[in-house]
Amino acid sequence: MLEPVRDATGAPFWQYAARGELRVQACADCGELRFPPRPCCPHCRSFEAEWRPVSGRGRIWSYVVPHPPLLPDYAARAPYNVIVVELEEAPRIRLVGNLVAAAGAALDSLDPGRIRIGARVHVVFSDGLPQWVPA
Amino acid sequence: MTLKDATAIVGIGRTPFAKHLAEDERTLACRAVLAALDDAGIAPDEVDALASYTMEETDEVELAKAVGLGDLTFFSKVGYGGGGSCATVAHLAAAIASGQATVGVAWRSRKRGSGPRPWTNTTVQLPTPAQWTRPFGLLRPADEIAMLTRRYMHEYGATRDHLFNVALACRNRANQNPAAIMYDRPLTREMYMTSRWISEPLCLFDNCLETDGALACVLVGRERARDCPNTPVYVHSAAQGLPAQHHGMVNYWNDDPLTGPAWTAARHLWKNADFTPQDVDVAQIYDAFTALVPLSLEGYGFCERGEGGSFTEGGALEIGGRLPINTGGGGLSEAYVHGFNLIDEGVRQLRGTSTAQVPDATTCLVTAGEGVPTSALLLTNRS
Numbered sequence: 001m002l003e004p005v006r007d008a009t010g011a012p013f014w015q016y017a018a019r020g021e022l023r024v025q026a027c028a029d030c031g032e033l034r035f036p037p038r039p040c041c042p043h044c045r046s047f048e049a050e051w052r053p054v055s056g057r058g059r060i061w062s063y064v065v066p067h068p069p070l071l072p073d074y075a076a077r078a079p080y081n082v083i084v085v086e087l088e089e090a091p092r093i094r095l096v097g098n099l100v101a102a103a104g105a106a107l108d109s110l111d112p113g114r115i116r117i118g119a120r121v122h123v124v125f126s127d128g129l130p131q132w133v134p135a
Numbered sequence: 136m137t138l139k140d141a142t143a144i145v146g147i148g149r150t151p152f153a154k155h156l157a158e159d160e161r162t163l164a165c166r167a168v169l170a171a172l173d174d175a176g177i178a179p180d181e182v183d184a185l186a187s188y189t190m191e192e193t194d195e196v197e198l199a200k201a202v203g204l205g206d207l208t209f210f211s212k213v214g215y216g217g218g219g220s221c222a223t224v225a226h227l228a229a230a231i232a233s234g235q236a237t238v239g240v241a242w243r244s245r246k247r248g249s250g251p252r253p254w255t256n257t258t259v260q261l262p263t264p265a266q267w268t269r270p271f272g273l274l275r276p277a278d279e280i281a282m283l284t285r286r287y288m289h290e291y292g293a294t295r296d297h298l299f300n301v302a303l304a305c306r307n308r309a310n311q312n313p314a315a316i317m318y319d320r321p322l323t324r325e326m327y328m329t330s331r332w333i334s335e336p337l338c339l340f341d342n343c344l345e346t347d348g349a350l351a352c353v354l355v356g357r358e359r360a361r362d363c364p365n366t367p368v369y370v371h372s373a374a375q376g377l378p379a380q381h382h383g384m385v386n387y388w389n390d391d392p393l394t395g396p397a398w399t400a401a402r403h404l405w406k407n408a409d410f411t412p413q414d415v416d417v418a419q420i421y422d423a424f425t426a427l428v429p430l431s432l433e434g435y436g437f438c439e440r441g442e443g444g445s446f447t448e449g450g451a452l453e454i455g456g457r458l459p460i461n462t463g464g465g466g467l468s469e470a471y472v473h474g475f476n477l478i479d480e481g482v483r484q485l486r487g488t489s490t491a492q493v494p495d496a497t498t499c500l501v502t503a504g505e506g507v508p509t510s511a512l513l514l515t516n517r518s
Contacts, residue, residue: 002257004266014266035388036264042380061387062286065335066278071255074272079332082273084282084387094387096268107272112335117289129270 001073004129009037012051018128023051024093035093054093056123057135058085061094065112080108085121085132100124100131110134139407140518141232143360143367144224146175146353147479152316152470155249156347163349164193164244165201171351176364177238182353184209184236186223188473190216193244209236213375215383217423217466217504218396220474221512225373227354237356243475244349252345268385277342277424279384280506281334284426287393288336293429293444295336299327301425301460302340302467304452309464312490316344317468341425343466350475352482357518368485371498371515372408376400377508384506396509397434397502405436408513412436415513416496417484418458419477422465427505432458435500435511454491462491477501478512485516 006014016023026033027041028048040047063083068075080098087093101109103124120135148170150156150163158166172179182204185195195210209230213219220243227239254275273279287293306322309315322340330339360367376399380389405411412435420431429443437458438446451457463469463480470476481499483489497517503510 002270004270006266010266036267036382062282062289064273064278064281064285065332066272066274066281067332067334069252070272070274071257074274077272079335080272082271082278082282084286092388092390096271096273096385096387098271117286 002071009039013037014128016051017125017130020125021053022056022123022130023053025049026052033090033093035095054087054089057088058121059088060084060099060115060117060119060121061086062117063099063115077106077108079112081110081112081115083115083132095130097130097132100133102133103131136232138228138232138370138373140357140369140371140515142228142354142356143369144352144482144514145355145360145363145365145367146171146177147351147482148172148174149350149476149479150348152314152346152348153248154316154345154347156246160244160246160349161193161197161201164198164242167244167349167351168198168240168242169202171240171353174365175353177353177355179203180205181238182240183207184227184230184239186211186213186226186239186241188212188216188219188223188243189214190473191243209239213510215504215508217421217473218507218509220421220478220503220510221373221501222375222503222510224352224354224370224478224512225375225510228370228373231354231356237359239354240351241354242349242351243473245472246347247471248345248347264382264385273385275334276384277337278334280424280426281337282387283392283506285336287426287430290393291441291444295328297429297444297447298341298425299324300447300452301422301428302327305422305461305465305467307453308462308491309468312463312469315464315469316346317464337424337426343423343471344468346470346472348470348472350472350479352478366486366516367518368482368514368516369518370512372404372513373511374400374403375508375510376403381508383508386506393430394440395430395434395506397431397505400509400511401435404511404513410498414498415458415500416498417462417493418460418500419462419465419481419502420460421474421477421502421504422461422467423471423504425467428460431502431505434505435502454493459493462489462493474503481512481514485514
């Protein structure tokens with residue numbers, strides 16, 4: 001499976017994820033949350049940033065079910081789901097992930113027919129990657 | 136100075152389209168460029184401007200020295216894959232209208248049919264924030280656009296039948312076009328509805344072809360255009376579009392992901408035009424995926440937001456419908472060469488030489504990839 005290709009701006013997200021924490025970059029001056037992370041706040045142009053813990057609760061905004069041709073590791077799990085989750089406290093902050101049966105389960109562990117836009121989910125972690133389970 | 140009708144496309148050229156062509160991309164580029172210059176009646180050593188895509192493999196130096204171009208005083212490349220197609224012509228139009236050059240050639244040569252799929256390269260970052268998407272299996276452009284498509288269908292009640300209407304219109308036009316890959320392959324609703332999934336909700340027929348081929352066009356100032364053998368096709372208005380807080384094909388992170396670059400390009404395009412969407416006789420709308428068409432119909436103002444799906448009903452996209460589209464077959468059924476064949480077909484319509492001619496067409500909209508920083512052209516044969 002592909003590992004996140006980290007850059008300096010995004011690295012803190014993955015460091016917190018490795019500790020089982022979901023944090024989102026926020027402006028340290030005006031407080032505005034932003035995702036994906038970037039060096040400067042597009043609202044107030046401040047370069048001061050912090051990583052704010054979020055509840056890890058959200059709703060499914062959209063989802064897809066990929067089928068081959070895919071990279072071999074993913075083809076072996078297809079069809080699987082990929083979801084976009086909008087966070088409860090900031091609906092325009094949306095994270096791409098997988099809906100799984102339980103923490104650590106594979107990305108094809110849940111019947112795609114059970115997925116609905118608007119369904120409540122919450123975050124779990126496995127090997128440093130956030131996953132989502134039905135709430 | 137204004138761009139309006141200041142320049143015209145006077146030559147178009149192409150290679151055959153196929154799943155596999157024997158010649159390499161550079162050779163195909165040379166053939167398309169020389170064909171376009173021959174069509175324009177302009178000698179290669181008169182060319183002083185070039186424009187292409189950042190993803191183009193043949194660079195200016197290689198092309199110019201192979202086909203014997205003159206001294207170049209303007210050359211530019213546009214990013215974001217198929218979003219740059221119309222911008223190549225727009226950059227040449229700006230260069231010629233502002234006196235930077237006199238004869239411009241835009242081109243695209245691609246072996247996507249027999250070459251590698253870009254998304255299989257796991258070391259190069261595609262122009263997307265890949266760390267936030269690819270580890271979770273959102274790997275291909277089809278997956279990224281399918282995500283927006285599902286949300287679009289959910290918000291507006293658009294259906295797979297609406298997407299089928301797009302695929303069918305393109306296929307019907309390809310069935311009239313002997314140069315199209317799908318010339319002899321009709322499409323039925325049953326074939327569409329029972330085809331294999333690529334990324335639900337997008338099936339096989341929602342995806343463009345994988346094609347080898349090359350195309351080029353020649354642009355000159357309006358005075359020179361009148362001396363060329365073919366009907367001049369004037370660049371009436373041109374625009375690029377990169378909306379505030381846009382994120383590329385994975386545009387999931389702003390307030391309104393379903394209004395994309397088309398909206399931005401369209402505002403500029405119409406502001407500088409003497410006609411409106413209602414006056415467009417035929418459109419060539421970028422169709423790497425069927426779902427880009429309803430989004431573009433909304434963005435370019437042919438219908439209200441959320442009505443792009445229902446707009447396709449009743450044969451609206453067919454010849455004789457409200458807005459015939461992709462009259463050569465488009466990326467879905469003629470060839471997928473990063474949208475350059477849509478420019479070429481727009482010119483044919485305004486010359487009156489399309490294989491699916493819209494009677495007396497005088498205006499044509501050509502668009503580039505929606506869902507990425509994009510571009511568009513309004514073309515006309517009236518001036």
